[in-house]
Amino acid sequence: MTERIMPAGPSDGPSDGDRPPAVRLALDPVTWKEISHLLVNLPASIIGFVYVVTMLATGAGLAVTVVGLPLLAAGLRGSRQLGKLERGRARRLLGLRIDEPSPLPVRRTGFFGWLWSSLKDPVGWRAVLYDLIRLPWGIATFTITLVSLFVLWPVLPFIARGLTNVDRAMVRGLLSPSDELERRIAELESDRGVVVDTAAADLRRIERDLHDGAQARLVNLAMGLGLAKEKLLEDPDAAASMVDEAHGEVKLALQELRDLARGIHPAVLTDRGLDAALSSIASRCTVPVKVTTELETRPAPAIEGIAYFTVSELLQNVSKHSGARSASVDVWRTDDRLLIQVRDDGRGGAGVDGGTGMAGLADRLGAVDGLFVVDSPVGGPTVITAELPWRDRRNEPAR
Structure with a gap:
C-alpha cells in the first residue's frame, strides 16, 4: 500500500506538528472537578427542587388528614438523604471536608415519637431550604459554565473558582452540622448507651451479691433455726449450739448487707x-x-x-x-x-x-x-x- 502525502494548499491550516497544545490541557484536575460540579448543578437542583416542592405540597395539602403529617415526616427524612448526597458530591468534586450531622435519635416511643422527631429535625428542614434556593442557582451556574467553555476559556478557571466558592458557602451554611450542638447530641446519644449498660451491669452485680451472699446465708439461718426449734425440747444443748451458730450467721449476713448497701450509696x-x-x-x-x-x-x-x-x-x-x-x-x-x-x-x-x-x-x-x-x-x-x-x-x- 502506498501512502499519498498531499501538499498543503494556501487555504490549509498549520500541520499537527505546528499546532499549539489544546488550552484545556492547561487546566489542572481541581479546576476540572469544579467545572464538573457546576455542570451537574442543574440536574441535581432540578431533582431536589421537584422532590421538595412535591413533598411540601402533598404533606401540607393532606395535613388535615391522618396521612399528611406522616408523609411530611417521611419527606423530611428523604431530604436528609438528599443533603447527604450533596455533601458527598461537595467532598468529591470541591474538596470540601465537613462532618455528617448527627443521626436522628432512635426512639422507642412508637409512631408518635418517630413522627415528632422527624418533624422537628433541623437537618431535614435546612436541606429543604437548600433544595428550594438551589434551582435558580443551578440554572445560572450551568449556563455560565457552558458558555465559558466555548467563549470565555482563558478566564474559565477564575469563573469556576468564584462560582464554586458560593457553592461551598451554601453547603457549609445549610448542610453542615450546627456547630457543636449536633456533635454534642451525637456524643450524648453514645454516652447514654454507656450509662444504660453500666446501670444494667450494676443491677446484675447487686442481684448476684444478694443471691450468692446474704440470701444464701439467710436461707441457711432459717433452716438452722428450724432444726433448733425441733430439738429444743428433746436436746436443749444441741438446740443452744444451733442457735449460737445461727447468731453467727446473722452477724455475717448483716455485714454482707452493709457492704452491699455501701456499694450502692453509702450513708x-x-x-x-x-x-x-x-x-x-x-x-x-x-x-x-x-x-x-x-x-x-x-x-x-x-x-x-x-x-x-x-x-x-x-x-x-x-x-x-x-x-x-x-x-x-x-x-x-x-x-x-x-x-x-x-x-x-x-x-x-x-x-x-x-x-x-x-x-x-x-x-x-x-x-x-x-x-x-x-x-x-x-x-x-x-x-x-x-x-x-x-x-x-x-x-x-x-x-
Missing part, C-alpha cells in the same frame, strides 16, 4: 458529704492515704456519688496493683468543675486499657461531661485526675 456520703465519705474509704486502704478536701458547699448528689465511687475504685487499684507505700486524695472546686486527684508512689504503668477498671471509670465520667486523665510512667509515680461538672444541690429535682 456517710448522704449524711456528711465527700470529706467524711472519702476518709472512710481511705481508712480501708492497705496503704496510708492522706485526704484533703476543699469544698465550701456540696455538689449535687449524683456528682457526689460518681466522685465517691471513682475514688473508691482508684484506691482499690492502689491497694491491689500499685505496690505503693503511700497515696493521697485531693478534692477541690474550680469555677463550675469538681476536681479529684489521686496520687501514689507505686510502680506506675497504669492506663485506661490496663484491665483495672479504669476504662469503665473514663466512660462513666464521659457520660456526665467529665474528664479522666491518667499520668503513670513506668516506675511511678501515678497521678490520676478526674474532672466532673459542678452541679449545685439546690438545682437538683426534689425526690
Whole structure:
C-alpha cells in the first residue's frame, strides 16, 4: 500500500506538528472537578427542587388528614438523604471536608415519637431550604459554565473558582452540622448507651451479691433455726449450739448487707458529704492515704456519688496493683468543675486499657461531661485526675 502525502494548499491550516497544545490541557484536575460540579448543578437542583416542592405540597395539602403529617415526616427524612448526597458530591468534586450531622435519635416511643422527631429535625428542614434556593442557582451556574467553555476559556478557571466558592458557602451554611450542638447530641446519644449498660451491669452485680451472699446465708439461718426449734425440747444443748451458730450467721449476713448497701450509696456520703465519705474509704486502704478536701458547699448528689465511687475504685487499684507505700486524695472546686486527684508512689504503668477498671471509670465520667486523665510512667509515680461538672444541690429535682 502506498501512502499519498498531499501538499498543503494556501487555504490549509498549520500541520499537527505546528499546532499549539489544546488550552484545556492547561487546566489542572481541581479546576476540572469544579467545572464538573457546576455542570451537574442543574440536574441535581432540578431533582431536589421537584422532590421538595412535591413533598411540601402533598404533606401540607393532606395535613388535615391522618396521612399528611406522616408523609411530611417521611419527606423530611428523604431530604436528609438528599443533603447527604450533596455533601458527598461537595467532598468529591470541591474538596470540601465537613462532618455528617448527627443521626436522628432512635426512639422507642412508637409512631408518635418517630413522627415528632422527624418533624422537628433541623437537618431535614435546612436541606429543604437548600433544595428550594438551589434551582435558580443551578440554572445560572450551568449556563455560565457552558458558555465559558466555548467563549470565555482563558478566564474559565477564575469563573469556576468564584462560582464554586458560593457553592461551598451554601453547603457549609445549610448542610453542615450546627456547630457543636449536633456533635454534642451525637456524643450524648453514645454516652447514654454507656450509662444504660453500666446501670444494667450494676443491677446484675447487686442481684448476684444478694443471691450468692446474704440470701444464701439467710436461707441457711432459717433452716438452722428450724432444726433448733425441733430439738429444743428433746436436746436443749444441741438446740443452744444451733442457735449460737445461727447468731453467727446473722452477724455475717448483716455485714454482707452493709457492704452491699455501701456499694450502692453509702450513708456517710448522704449524711456528711465527700470529706467524711472519702476518709472512710481511705481508712480501708492497705496503704496510708492522706485526704484533703476543699469544698465550701456540696455538689449535687449524683456528682457526689460518681466522685465517691471513682475514688473508691482508684484506691482499690492502689491497694491491689500499685505496690505503693503511700497515696493521697485531693478534692477541690474550680469555677463550675469538681476536681479529684489521686496520687501514689507505686510502680506506675497504669492506663485506661490496663484491665483495672479504669476504662469503665473514663466512660462513666464521659457520660456526665467529665474528664479522666491518667499520668503513670513506668516506675511511678501515678497521678490520676478526674474532672466532673459542678452541679449545685439546690438545682437538683426534689425526690
